[in-house]
Amino acid sequence: SKDDDAIDQRLSAAAEARGDSALTPTLEETTEFGRADTPVPGLSTAGLMGAVFELPEGQAFPEQPIKLGREWVIFRLIDRQRPDEESFTESVRQTTREVLETLKRKETVDLYIQQLRAKATEEDALRVKPLTTADERS
Known part of the structure; x- marks a missing residue:
């Protein structure tokens, strides 16, 4: 979305101004996934999957960032589909x-x-x- 792009650009600009290019956050959108999938390649997914599937109904964001190995993740749940x-x-x-x-x-x-x-x-x-x-x- 436009908001996501604007946030990503502002974070990148701020990080580059400080010389933190290696720490610049990235924004990725996944496809549909289930508990057994790997939604974001390269990330340890056990903690992420637990947080996503334990998120209360109607809540889009976790209460706090999630540490996955050496990475920190903030996610937004866009849609939840029940299995049939x-x-x-x-x-x-x-x-x-x-x-x-x-x-x-x-x-x-x-x-x-x-x-x-x-x-x-x-x-x-x-x-x-x-x-x-x-x-x-x-």
Whole structure:
């Protein structure tokens, strides 16, 4: 829209005047997407997808910017379409099933490792060294 273009131009001009060209925000519009899609190539999408799909009905913007890796994102939800059963094809069902099974397997393995670690620590067979920062503080 004209407003988006004007905002983008003003931000770019301000950043260039300060020499912040690498920090200049970009404006991208996505196509329709679902939970399993990657709406903005190059961005970690887990946090973005959660924020988009958890946005309350009727609210277009998030309460605050979202940090995705080294990037900050502000989005505007233009339209929300509810899925219909016809679009939920067998291939979508199969993909969904595979994703859920993979997540469940990972969860099971993680829980098993946690239990083994807890038991080994309890039996004094494992000592966990606390994580330290670069300057050696815990």
